[in-house]
Structure formats: C-alpha cells, structure tokens
Amino acid sequence: MMNFANPYLLLLIPLALTLLVFALRRRRAFGHSQINTQKDLRTFSITGYIPAVLLGAFLVLLGIAISRPVVPEYHDISVTQTRDFCLAVDISGSMTGVITDPEQAAIAQAAADAAKANGTADSTADSKPTPLTRLIVAQSAVDTFVKGRDGDRACLMYFDDDTYYSWPLTSDLNTILKRNKRTSGYNGGGTNFEGPTENDRKNGPIQAGLNHFKEFGQAKSKVIIIVSDGESSISEKRYNELFNQLKNGNVKLYVLGIAEGWVNGSDQTKDLRRLAEQSGGAVMVVGNAADMRKGIAQIDALEKSRVEIEKSVSFKDVYSIFLMLALLAGLLYLVAASIVREDV
Secondary structure (H helix, E strand, O other): OOEEOOHHHHHHHHHHHHHHHHHHHHOOOOOHHHHHHOOOOOOOOOHHHHHHHHHHHHHHHHHHHHOOEEEEEEOOEEEEEEOEEEEEEEOOHHHHOEOOOHHHHHHHHHHHHHHHHHOOOOOOOOOOOOOOEHHHHHHHHHHHHHHOOOOOEEEEEEEOOOEEEEEEEEOOHHHHHHHHOOHHHOOOOOOOOOOOOOOOOOOOHHHHHHHHHHHHOOOOOEEEEEEEOOOOOOOHHHHHHHHHHHHHOOEEEEEEEOOHHHHOOOHHHHHHHHHHHHOOOOEEEOOOHHHHHHHHHHHHOOOOEEEEEEOOEEEEEOHHHHHHHHHHHHHHHHHHHHHOOOOO
16 A cells, blocks of 8 residues: 655645646637637647646646655564563652662662763753762663563553553564663653552553553563552552453563662552562562562563564655656657647
8 A cells, every 4th residue: 555755745736737727728718810820730629638638647646756655565574482571661750869779879870971971961061960860770770671681572661640652562672772761851740550540540550561462462471560669559459450460461570679669678669569579570679689680580581482573564665656657748748739739
C-alpha cells in the first residue's frame, strides 16, 4: 500500500485541474478575425482533447511526485532465543531528591561526570553543579542493566501517578539506551504503584507492564523491572489482584531500589518489596554489590524461549517514478500542442 511523506501536497492536484478546466473553457472563444486562420486545418473532436489530457496527466503526476510517495518493504522474520523485560522508571517528584547514600551518590557522580565528558550534560557556563538526584541514579541503573541484556528484548516506560510508554518491546537495545538518556531530565507528580483502582483509573507501572506483555510479550520468561525509590503503598485488594496477574501470566517482578528507603528497609517500601519477592523476583538495591549480583544471577538463570521477531519495516521512496512519468507527459503535451488543433 502506497503512502505519502507529504500528503497535504496532494491538495494541489484538484486545484491545478480546476484551474486547467477554467483555462480550457476560456480558450474555446475566438474572434471573427481568427476564423480564417483555422479554416484549412483538419480537426477531430477527440484529438482536440489530447493536449488537455496530457497537460492534466502532467499536473496529476507532478502533484503525486512532490507529495513523496513511499511503499513499505517488509523484511524477513527472524527467530531468536530471548527473554522479555519491561523497565518502568519512577519519575515522580520524590525522584528529584538528592541522594545521600554514599554508594548511590558515587554512582550518580560517575553518571554526571560521564555526561559532561560526552557533552550531553544540561548545563551552562553560569549554572551551578547538577544535584546528584535519584533520577540520575535510576538512569545509570537502567543503562547498566540494559547493557547486560544482550540477546533479550526490553521495553521502556515511565510513571508517576500515571504510566507513559516510551518504547515497546524491542530487540534493539540501543534504542532503549538512547531513550534512557532523557530519564534524568523528567519531573513528574505523585507515585502510583497500584493503579487502576475504583477511584482512579490511571494505570500503575505493574498493571501497564502486564498489559504490554499481553499484547506484545512472546517469551516464556517475562520480567517487570521497577526502578524506584518505592515511596508509595499498595492496598491489600490491589496487592492480591496484581499478585494473581503476575502468577497467572508467569511474570516476575524485580525492583531496582533507589535511595535510602531500600537501604534501611523503610516501611514505605515494604509493599513493593513483598510483591517482588512473592512473585518470584527480588529487590536489588542499587549500589549494594551483593544485592545486584544476586538479582542479576536470578535473572540470567531465567529460561530463554523461541520468539519470532519481524526485523523491521522500511519505506522505499518511489517519487522518482512519478516524476519521470510527469516529465514524459509534459513532453508529449508539448508535441501534441504543436501538431494538434484543440477543439473550438
């Protein structure tokens, strides 16, 4: 099926044809002094329309050409052994807080230094040093995790009191890494782990991940990774509903824990911690080497399964074909106009 890169330019076609019709109607009138110049020319009613038809074809084909027609090219489907991951990153207001845990502060500082070295830091000559926030740690944690998922598929979501899809499940992990570069610049509202509820229909990250797996997940091993400071609770009713969905969908929940709440076992993190552990997953406190090794080892031990992946869909530009046809129609019009008398 043909598409157009600039479809709005197709509106020029009916405009040009309308003007052509009016122009031809005006050219039918001749003064008496012109009749003698036509009396010796033989004419047929059909041939008299040939130049007009060719001119119309030229305008139509030219209009199609400048609208940049493209046709999709579907590439072969590949088969791979993989696992599916949904990364959900907390961008709530609390994630802009400054890190005080020494291990996580070191991670944030390393990420900030790397951004400056690569020229990607958002700073000016007069600006103050960038605060080492929880979001910077989250960005670094996602970057480290994704780089270790070679051969797997991943999606990226962000959440505060609602969930926002950044990129669907893909085997192109470089796309996820590029998207993740924006993470530290976000700033959202509250935190919603449990949604939707009776009073609020916004999806939390767990439900959003489950929904995404239902639509796109193909691998036997499916994992939701919550990257958060965990500062929100989950009601008992929604806890049981989410747990049952995780269990029935064979989905494991892991947490990359950011900030002091995960380090000191704060009550604010207990609901998410319990759900992760009971679903067969675990909490990996960012900056805690033992936790990270244990969690990554569990994830690496998950079974890979056969998944069919369509490599890509590209679009081939075919405007040159219509441009050549337009030029041919224009050339034929000039020839016909010189040898055929139009109907009068």
